[in-house]
Amino acid sequence: MNYGSLLDAAGAQALAFAWLRDAVAPAGDYGRRAFDRLEPFAPGQEAAAAARAASIAELARSLPLQRIDALREAFGAAPDALGAIARASMGDALSDAQFLELVRWGDAVRRVDVLLAGSAQAQPVAGEAFEAVMAGIEPGRAGAFGFYLGDAFDERLREARARLAALQAEFDAARGREIAAVAAELGRDVSTDEFIVMRSDLRGSLPLAVRVLREAPTYVLCTLQYGAAALAALERRDAAANAVAEAEETVRRRLSSLVRAHAAALDRAAAAFGALDVAVAAARFAAVYQCAVPRVEADAPFEFAGGRFLPLALELEVQGRSFTPIDVRLSGIAVLTGPNMGGKSVCLRTCGFVAMCAAFGLPVPAAAAQTPLFDEIAWLGIGSGEERLGGLLSSFAREVVRLRDVLERAAPRLFVLIDEFARTTTPNEGKALLVALIERLRERGACGMAATHLSGVARAAGSEHFAVKGLRGIPQRPPTEDLNEALTILAETMDYRIAPVGAQAEDRSDAIALAALLGLDDELVARAYAAL
Amino acid sequence: MPVGRELLDLWRASGARSLFVVGIGKNVGKTVTMRAVYDAAGAGDATVGLTSIGRDGEASDAGDGAPKPRLWLRPKTVVATARDVLPRSPASELLDLLNLPTAAGDVLLARVAQPAYYELVGPPTASGVRRCVDALLSRCDLALVDGAIDRVAALAGGRDAIVVAAGAASADSMNDAVEQVRALVQRLGVPQFDPHEPFRRVDGALTPALAADLIAAREPRQIVVRDPTQIALSGKAASHALERLRLRCERPLHAIAATIASIGRERTFEPKAFARAVAAATGLPTFDVYAETRAA
Numbered sequence: 001m002n003y004g005s006l007l008d009a010a011g012a013q014a015l016a017f018a019w020l021r022d023a024v025a026p027a028g029d030y031g032r033r034a035f036d037r038l039e040p041f042a043p044g045q046e047a048a049a050a051a052r053a054a055s056i057a058e059l060a061r062s063l064p065l066q067r068i069d070a071l072r073e074a075f076g077a078a079p080d081a082l083g084a085i086a087r088a089s090m091g092d093a094l095s096d097a098q099f100l101e102l103v104r105w106g107d108a109v110r111r112v113d114v115l116l117a118g119s120a121q122a123q124p125v126a127g128e129a130f131e132a133v134m135a136g137i138e139p140g141r142a143g144a145f146g147f148y149l150g151d152a153f154d155e156r157l158r159e160a161r162a163r164l165a166a167l168q169a170e171f172d173a174a175r176g177r178e179i180a181a182v183a184a185e186l187g188r189d190v191s192t193d194e195f196i197v198m199r200s201d202l203r204g205s206l207p208l209a210v211r212v213l214r215e216a217p218t219y220v221l222c223t224l225q226y227g228a229a230a231l232a233a234l235e236r237r238d239a240a241a242n243a244v245a246e247a248e249e250t251v252r253r254r255l256s257s258l259v260r261a262h263a264a265a266l267d268r269a270a271a272a273f274g275a276l277d278v279a280v281a282a283a284r285f286a287a288v289y290q291c292a293v294p295r296v297e298a299d300a301p302f303e304f305a306g307g308r309f310l311p312l313a314l315e316l317e318v319q320g321r322s323f324t325p326i327d328v329r330l331s332g333i334a335v336l337t338g339p340n341m342g343g344k345s346v347c348l349r350t351c352g353f354v355a356m357c358a359a360f361g362l363p364v365p366a367a368a369a370q371t372p373l374f375d376e377i378a379w380l381g382i383g384s385g386e387e388r389l390g391g392l393l394s395s396f397a398r399e400v401v402r403l404r405d406v407l408e409r410a411a412p413r414l415f416v417l418i419d420e421f422a423r424t425t426t427p428n429e430g431k432a433l434l435v436a437l438i439e440r441l442r443e444r445g446a447c448g449m450a451a452t453h454l455s456g457v458a459r460a461a462g463s464e465h466f467a468v469k470g471l472r473g474i475p476q477r478p479p480t481e482d483l484n485e486a487l488t489i490l491a492e493t494m495d496y497r498i499a500p501v502g503a504q505a506e507d508r509s510d511a512i513a514l515a516a517l518l519g520l521d522d523e524l525v526a527r528a529y530a531a532l
Numbered sequence: 533m534p535v536g537r538e539l540l541d542l543w544r545a546s547g548a549r550s551l552f553v554v555g556i557g558k559n560v561g562k563t564v565t566m567r568a569v570y571d572a573a574g575a576g577d578a579t580v581g582l583t584s585i586g587r588d589g590e591a592s593d594a595g596d597g598a599p600k601p602r603l604w605l606r607p608k609t610v611v612a613t614a615r616d617v618l619p620r621s622p623a624s625e626l627l628d629l630l631n632l633p634t635a636a637g638d639v640l641l642a643r644v645a646q647p648a649y650y651e652l653v654g655p656p657t658a659s660g661v662r663r664c665v666d667a668l669l670s671r672c673d674l675a676l677v678d679g680a681i682d683r684v685a686a687l688a689g690g691r692d693a694i695v696v697a698a699g700a701a702s703a704d705s706m707n708d709a710v711e712q713v714r715a716l717v718q719r720l721g722v723p724q725f726d727p728h729e730p731f732r733r734v735d736g737a738l739t740p741a742l743a744a745d746l747i748a749a750r751e752p753r754q755i756v757v758r759d760p761t762q763i764a765l766s767g768k769a770a771s772h773a774l775e776r777l778r779l780r781c782e783r784p785l786h787a788i789a790a791t792i793a794s795i796g797r798e799r800t801f802e803p804k805a806f807a808r809a810v811a812a813a814t815g816l817p818t819f820d821v822y823a824e825t826r827a828a
Contacts, residue, residue, distance in 0.1 A: 079629055095615070095618075095620065096618075096620075096623055096624070096626055097615040097618070097626060097629070097637075097640055100626045100629065100640075101629070104629070142625050142626070142627070143627065145627065145628050146625055146626050146627045146628070146643075147625075147626045148623065148624075148625040148626065148645065149623040161622075161646065164622070164646065165646070168646075168647060188824050189534045189535075189824050190824075191534060191536065191567075191568060191571060191824070192564055192567070192568070192601070192821065192822060193601060194795070194822065195822050195823070195824070196794070196795070196803055196820070196822040196823040197823075198803065198804070198823060198825075214795070214800070216800055216802075217802075218802055218803070218804070219802075219803055219823070221795055221800075221822075241621070241622070244621060244622055244646070245620070245621035245622070248620075248621050248622070248623050249620075249621070
């Protein structure tokens with residue numbers, strides 16, 4: 001799954017693209033192949049994006065989670081047989097390991113077809129050609145998981161093996177007699193190709209069949225030569241072994257021809273199998289995170305209700321906290337204000353995450369949503385992770401360079417998320433820059449949201465203005481200095497929901513109250529209130 | 533009694549189902565030792581599984597082309613080996629794909645259908661070797677592993693018997709070879725720690741630097757590692773540390789015997805003297821697999 005030109009690296013990081021990719025990653029090799037080619041839908045492909053999201057949601061509805069997990073197990077267990085199919089297509093005789101891969105893949109396909117029966121994806125992968133190939137290989141099935149090029153494939157193979165077994169026994173007997181004779185003469189066992197005879201143990205001379213490889217003062221290193229009977233038996237055995245090899249290869253060539261004859265159908269089955277793996281992974285994502293099918297239309301506003309930024313929601317869940325779902329409706333560039341730690345950045349990320357999911361044709365983590373498709377989702381601001389030019393650029397300079405890049409790319413349909421742009425310069429000029437930027441983006445027809453602490457931006461830019469609802473009163477500092485406890489109190493006191501406010505609304509940051517909650521000393525806090 | 537049979541009896545007496553043959557270097561008779569034990573096991577009705585830490589059973593040395601001892605396997609033997617070295621003929625019964633990559637393809641589990649020469653190429657990781665051993669033991673009575681001194685980490689977490697192999701090919705002199713095998717056996721034979729006495733636990737490996745610090749500090753307590761594979765010292769450094777520190781482990785390993793190969797390509801040692809020296813240095817029953825003798 002690639003974000004292509006939808007995001008840049010900084011945007012991908014800020015919007016947790018890697019998290020989403022992992023969350024919808026397929027379980028097996030076939031799915032991964034399809035998944036690696038997955039690109040976001042572009043403007044003009046709204047119907048296709050909506051259809052994909054709808055089909056994934058339908059699949060999620062029609063499959064219990066337990067069955068989805070069983071399907072993923074089957075996808076994950078299927079060995080990659082595409083190499084074998086390709087080799088057979090080229091005219092190669094496959095190896096037994098490749099036949100085993102085909103058998104095991106065939107089992108996985110059949111299991112998947114059974115598990116999907118009655119679901120929204122009931123079209124089986126296994127077709128007539130697939131079954132013909134599997135039937136051809138079936139005599140090689142050995143036990144539950146194995147493959148053996150057994151005698152059942154060919155009567156000549158059976159005969160060749162029987163002859164080899166007889167001649168092997170004949171050779172073993174002849175050679176055994178020679179070894180036994182030497183062992184008896186030496187008065188010891190001889191079981192290695194090279195062996196040592198201590199001169200002190202030697203009674204008389206070495207047996208005739210023993211050849212000396214190296215002599216030392218106390219011992220001789222020897223090997224045992226083949227006698228005439230053993231050599232003749234060996235020749236017959238080797239000829240029989242060659243006949244077995246030829247018979248085995250004949251069977252392999254025959255089976256490989258069968259694979260070659262149906263290679264195109266097998267390729268199609270493999271592609272369908274991979275696509276199902278991708279779809280089932282997405283269905284699992286939709287089911288586990290209770291996602292909704294978005295309405296995707298070119299002229300729709302960007303809107304969702306009950307939206308969640310899933311990576312943070314899960315992190316909070318682990319900590320025993322919960323994510324407050326938010327509602328957003330954007331038809332141009334809106335301004336978002338609110339207190340520190342009130343969730344402005346999370347609101348932006350939620351917007352970006354929902355837009356990103358929709359762009360990939362996925363159900364979105366919201367109760368309901370509608371959105372157009374965008375050429376680019378741009379993230380400007382905190383958390384972009386932009387380290388280009390190292391320490392040569394200040395944080396303000398980096399923001400400006402990123403902004404310049406986004407404006408130069410001039411995506412026709414731009415979704416832009418601006419997180420406290422120009423926060424590190426003087427409020428007066430920072431505000432002027434931000435207002436100018438909002439005006440420029442509006443002229444370009446961009447959609448998005450700019451979070452800021454700068455006062456009066458929405459009014460000056462003539463933008464819609466949203467605000468985080470903020471603190472429900474002044475939070476009480478915890479009796480201990482424990483930061484986690486302070487954060488819990490904050491979470492209980494903060495209303496993270498977003499609401500539209502009038503253009504004349506007063507911007508709140510609740511900064512002094514939060515500083516007190518987080519442990520700043522009382523005297524300093526009192527001075528701050530006095531100076532306000 | 534044939535040497536292979538004596539080794540097999542020692543293995544069975546240890547209670548372990550897997551046996552690692554660990555050599556002090558290359559061409560020290562590991563494969564010959566393994567073959568002797570394999571042949572002895574085959575004389576009974578035990579089913580045997582084989583694998584390797586590395587590559588074994590090849591017809592000739594990859595370095596100098598010299599012939600090497602090969603593995604002629606009988607039907608029903610199970611091997612865990614890389615798919616590219618599995619003989620194309622006679623066909624083997626393929627039992628499982630283990631998804632463990634090696635330079636010669638993924639490891640698969642195969643049962644010998646007709647007798648043939650087999651080459652063993654095992655996975656490069658310790659965890660991979662353990663998976664192979666577990667897979668073999670799920671289908672066989674006994675598992676034999678051709679090991680390597682620099683890969684003893686594969687012994688971690690198992691309940692294996694160990695045979696150490698010493699040979700003229702890996703040392704400049706007999707004394708050197710004996711010292712190497714003594715250090716290896718000492719290292720593998722680190723005893724279990726006594727929880728009633730003071731101890732200091734080492735998380736991870738006991739490195740030369742850490743051992744030097746402990747020796748310098750005259751550490752009197754037991755130094756406890758998880759198992760002897762965590763002692764990252766060899767040769768004289770290992771002997772030195774073992775003399776000066778009370779090295780102990782949580783899970784001891786079980787060296788049951790030593791074997792010798794007194795013939796190297798460049799030098800030979802006097803077989804009986806070499807066997808006696810190895811037996812004295814290691815305290816283990818010591819066998820010459822080429823002379824079919826046990827050190828007195």
